[in-house]
Amino acid sequence: MPDDLPTAPATVRVRLATTEDARALAGLAAVTFPLACPPGTSPEAIAEHVATQLSPERFLAWAASADHALLLVEPASDGGTHDAARPLGYALLVRGVPDDPDVAAAVGPGEAVELSKIYVHPAAQGTGAASVLMTATTQAATRLGPGLPVWLGTNVLNARAQAFYRKHRFEVVGRRTYVVGGETHSDVVMALPRG
Ligand SMILES: CC(C)(COP(=O)(O)OP(=O)(O)OC[C@H]1O[C@@H](n2cnc3c(N)ncnc32)[C@H](O)[C@@H]1OP(=O)(O)O)[C@@H](O)C(=O)NCCC(=O)NCCS
Secondary structure, three states, X not given: OOOOOOOOHHHEEEEXXXXXXXXXXXXXXXXXXXXXXXXXXOHHHHHHHHHHHOOHHHHHHHHHOOOEXXXXXXXXXXXXXXXXOOOOEEEEEEEEOOOOHHHHHHHOOOOEEEEEEEEEOHHHOOOOHHHHHHHHHHHHHHHHOOOOOEEEEEEOOOHHHHHHHHHOXXXXXXXXXXXXXXXXXEEEEEEOOOO
């Protein structure tokens, strides 16, 4: 992580990630995923989740998939040159029919777009970078699934993330459980208002 981190949204930009970004994003995911876990989550469960669900191979597949949109936010101060080693945050959208009945009940039947992941490096939190990423991500959700519901799940104890999502118009619509490395966690389901 660079020490000349941006301090204002004007100093960052968002773009779609490519397969070349996969390794850097997996590295960022290993740093940021534990921050979304509730206190008491075992290090082993986190390590298993990172190794199996957030590997470079996973990011490669997401970057190449038509049913996904993988976005990253990075410093804009490199003169426009591509610097895949410096993502500050990333977001992943997934288009599909939710397979969790609790989510389907909360979001509605049929296809939807899930904001599956949005993570910003701790050094970039509170700088506005996450909001720049979120604005671009909700626009990308409209392109990925025009007219479809947009939803996410986040841990019930993750007050910061929930405040961030409310700031970006998401509302609580239900609950679900989510498994991390074999441990079952409780999530709120949030969605953007329709229309
Ligand atoms: C979620 C995340 C992307 C948001 O980015 P961010 O830069 O922290 O977001 P912001 O600072 O713009 O907004 C957070 C809001 O929560 C508020 N907040 C901070 N700590 C809080 C707390 N403990 N309880 C309630 N609200 C809190 C902040 O005041 C801010 O609201 P404001 O702008 O109205 O003052 C980022 O915190 C992150 O990556 N967290 C770790 C990973 C994670 O939890 N990801 C979500 C997984 S579902």
